[in-house]
Amino acid sequence: MVRACVMTAPDEPVEVRQLPEPTLEPGGVVLRTIYSEVCGTDVHLWHGRLAGVPYPIIPGHVSVGRVEATGGEVRDADGQVLVAGDTVTFLDVHENCYSCWYCLVAKASTRCPKRRVYGITYSASEGLLGGWSEKIYLKPGVRIIRLPPTLGPETFISGGCGLPTAFHAVERATIRLGDTVVVQGTGPVGLCACVFARLSGALNVIAIGAPRLRLDMALEMGADHAISIEDAPASRRVQIVHDLTSGRGADVVIEATGVPAAVAEGLEMVRDAGVYSVAGQYTDAGDVTLNPHRAINKKHVDIRGTWGTDFSHLYRAVQMLNKYRERFPWTEMISRYYGLEQANEALRDVEAGRVVKAVVRPGAG
Amino acid sequence: MVRACVMTAPDEPVEVRQLPEPTLEPGGVVLRTIYSEVCGTDVHLWHGRLAGVPYPIIPGHVSVGRVEATGGEVRDADGQVLVAGDTVTFLDVHENCYSCWYCLVAKASTRCPKRRVYGITYSASEGLLGGWSEKIYLKPGVRIIRLPPTLGPETFISGGCGLPTAFHAVERATIRLGDTVVVQGTGPVGLCACVFARLSGALNVIAIGAPRLRLDMALEMGADHAISIEDAPASRRVQIVHDLTSGRGADVVIEATGVPAAVAEGLEMVRDAGVYSVAGQYTDAGDVTLNPHRAINKKHVDIRGTWGTDFSHLYRAVQMLNKYRERFPWTEMISRYYGLEQANEALRDVEAGRVVKAVVRPGAG
Amino acid sequence: MVRACVMTAPDEPVEVRQLPEPTLEPGGVVLRTIYSEVCGTDVHLWHGRLAGVPYPIIPGHVSVGRVEATGGEVRDADGQVLVAGDTVTFLDVHENCYSCWYCLVAKASTRCPKRRVYGITYSASEGLLGGWSEKIYLKPGVRIIRLPPTLGPETFISGGCGLPTAFHAVERATIRLGDTVVVQGTGPVGLCACVFARLSGALNVIAIGAPRLRLDMALEMGADHAISIEDAPASRRVQIVHDLTSGRGADVVIEATGVPAAVAEGLEMVRDAGVYSVAGQYTDAGDVTLNPHRAINKKHVDIRGTWGTDFSHLYRAVQMLNKYRERFPWTEMISRYYGLEQANEALRDVEAGRVVKAVVRPGAG
């Protein structure tokens, strides 16, 4: 039997259960989980804020583990055969159909209606398909990435799901060499966005968030300036951004807050003809009021919603993470490790913002 | 002396005045006005809804006229020398500085703070710098386009300022061959957007507007479907668009209404990962409430504000207009011609939506 | 048994053979072939000019047929269930892996090393996987498009493989509304490129090719000008293009000739900072000599190679074809129909340029 956390229903305590060992199909892989994580999305799932979640589920979408067994020859995305003992991660999104209109005509693979997500849209009755579990079963066709030997699993999980999410948000932002970039939000996605914005050629990166702990972290993770939402009200924050940009506003603003009001604020921070990449509104947290004349039309702005991630984001994020594993203090983002039994505590800590990154270590027993 | 309409102040009647003949500088051109127009912007100017207008002004931004005199050798944008009798139009935007950060670094020339606009941001005290006048003075450096011999001035003015505005909105929309395009609004900009969307490779063009007269016009101007806002409430309109697009929504939506609520409606009409080009919010007509989770983030949408026009839009629009002058019934958009004395009546007719296109004919005296 | 043409080896006569009926798998479809075609690529295959072809093969990559049987419920790309009697076409490219670096990271699906092509890279020993056959077997997962009821199979096959190829070349060319476009080559790809360039917003389309028959056809298929390579040498052709473009050259040039020297000529035809889309060099027909200073660097040109097609190109091409089925005389491109026994004659006719489009009608037998 395998010990795993099960989120049985919205607003119910997560339970640790004994679940059956996975049945290995040809092309499948059994992982022994090293780390998974608790992110803001898990808190939203806990409160039932995302439509279409088939409770009970095993949470944990981005994880890292050690290959225990493979169903015959299984290869990673670079075509290398996986062997027992390899340290790997995998794209949480699976079952993209590549046969629907969205996949084939629009080429908007993150909007494929068939896609499912480990730790979110798989039911616990379907198997060990979430990371808060001693083992994870990778179904045939799951896209696997072997971590480079130089890249420890702690480093990887410290970025966690923030890595591909921020990577995608930064890709959508099309930062140009010399741009000033504002990052709204200093959670894991925002901190990773600071790094990737910096690495994409930003001249200046301005992080906006709270608390002080995370702002200090942002300054270590690529930000040149950090503005506290605790110290400065929205109008003042907008003013500071303008002061830092010769009065024009930032070339690019990346939203990673999850707070609807941030969208109106971000549009005041972006310069005319700039780009606003909106990545943080992953769940429905309410409405925002905008003036379309001033905020959109006259501003000649590009606003780009960013939904989900695809394999390229995770793949490239891992490569960049490995390259710059020493330039940024990645693992300092990890505030605390939690055993499976501590899952409810971890959820509460994330919800309260008491931690930057909460890591689940199922093997800690 | 030259007879010209002067808008003296917001909400005051437009007056016909006798103004001095222009003084021709080297590089300047005096035009005898053939036609100018009354567009929705003029109504907004009349009500003082645009900031920074130096009343009194001579309204009329897009016009067509005959060259009466040139200050030495003056060339059009193709490098041809202009001679008396040539029928020309010109870019209403002038004095782009090409030396500021917006012009040179951002290359966002429509956001240059130095740019001024004939008929809008020039004061009547500065000269005959608006089209509701028997003559127009083109200052040195104004970008002039000679109409091709095959293109009559009626055909040009029937599109009028809708031509470059719609051209720019369509350019920002990056329509791909085979896209379904919704155009919100069936005023001159919307109707021109239907034409340019059709000519850009749209598979289907769906026009949404009122009254019936304009919707019928839209069907002649490139639209395949016309939805009346008088017959169908917003939710029904959204449903019709989804029904016409296999339930997905349109690949591209172009906003040309000036009504804030249209922005929320348009975002419900665009498909996931589609494009929304917002061109109609030229003046501040209030706010709109959006749900950033559903309308932006999860939709993975691109929203693109479109401000102003540059020379390329007018130049290419005139070329396409000339090419397709017989395919579309351009001049049927002209509902009525007005003499200078009838300017107030024209403004009221445009405001009430009693006309599609109101043309000012100063020579009609 | 099923009668089918088999190309046994390079430069050997094509033979008509009796092959076994296909075995229908779940998800597979048996088509009764209505039409297939003989295109320039088939001539190249006949002469062994493409690497990696597993002779013997059944040629015919783009075809149209009637559904005879399906292996259970099979759906087209729009999700509709296929039933016997439906008239369908399909993407000749199959087995894209969507798991390799090219598919997932580069998102360059036409460069996936796993992809295979009906009529080209499937061996006759693998089944009825080419169109010069009374029946075609669509393996599970083949992307199928049902022709709209308004679109006859003759109209579809008149465009044939030229439709998606030209669509892709035009997509790569990023034509802007008002551009002047040169199309080099007046074979089926070139003619379809004229149509799609026209529909993409070209102001002027200039076709260059031979013989007169095809040039006349080009003028019916969207070209405004036709330049004969029989009447004018290369330098003269370049001069004509410059004369038609105020001395600047065309904004966009699309190569659809297969002749290496055309690439040097096309680069002289494109204006500075223009776009050159190279689609016709599908097989190795030799080298070309360029001056990189004049032809690339100083010209500030974008040269874009276009390899293969994906589903979006075929899907959208069919939709546009159906929309504009009456504007252009599509079926006049069909010079002659051939039965299976006449395959060698068809190949010789295509090679000699005696026909615009050679259609194979297996049922004519």
Add this chain to the structure above:
Amino acid sequence: MVRACVMTAPDEPVEVRQLPEPTLEPGGVVLRTIYSEVCGTDVHLWHGRLAGVPYPIIPGHVSVGRVEATGGEVRDADGQVLVAGDTVTFLDVHENCYSCWYCLVAKASTRCPKRRVYGITYSASEGLLGGWSEKIYLKPGVRIIRLPPTLGPETFISGGCGLPTAFHAVERATIRLGDTVVVQGTGPVGLCACVFARLSGALNVIAIGAPRLRLDMALEMGADHAISIEDAPASRRVQIVHDLTSGRGADVVIEATGVPAAVAEGLEMVRDAGVYSVAGQYTDAGDVTLNPHRAINKKHVDIRGTWGTDFSHLYRAVQMLNKYRERFPWTEMISRYYGLEQANEALRDVEAGRVVKAVVRPGAG
């Protein structure tokens, strides 16, 4: 009188002459030259390899100087008033017309036929319009950039004209976060391209050039790998690039060599569906032979010629240079300083590749 170098005619020795003091017009600026440079283009000018050069000229296109006098109030590009003593550089390109088809319709400002270049296309008879002179006269409208106080003139001139040229080449290359980038050439442009590729998010940068001195420099300037053209023939260099990229080739290749054969080699180094930015073929050094099937069509490659620079490139390059002035050993690129009398020696040193960067110091007497 002002001492200045004059290149009187192709292949004649450069002479030091006494020229008249500049006459300051309103809006003009007189600079006392701190540094100018000798680049590969100057060698080409010396040998008459560029068309349209109005000998005699004062060479030196990119320079840095101290403001001696201004003709009234003159502002830099950020709108700040210049005062005597300010250390500034300026865009060597001047007189872009912003009224021709290339400027206004194509928005390809580097192809404006009116543009002129300090040190290249201005004659010595027109004034002190080149940097190899004790003073430089900035005509009214020249785009001026004040160096930030933290950025010394040595640091600026060590990049020199390589800064905007490489910046533009890298911009055209559209490097994506995680790309592998090959830079062909390790002269000043190539070395700056290594820096800007690194700063744009390249995962790996591979420099190819010679001699060892420059390759070592490349490894300091952002390259991860350096391949010597002295040690490895072209086929071997291509092989090494493939070995470093899982056999695929580089995502992006940037050409900065000036050698025609490098274009064929670069196309073998770029992966399928990659990008090749060609910036080094600034003068006509002969032809290259390509196979358009393999090198363009089947490769599905984007080849982008890069001509000249505009203000945005210099402006942003200076900002990035200042930001990263300490990360890279910029001034180590300067091999030697030359007085005006040593100009011929400097030209010979550059031609022979004996120096990385040759700096002219007119004040050194």
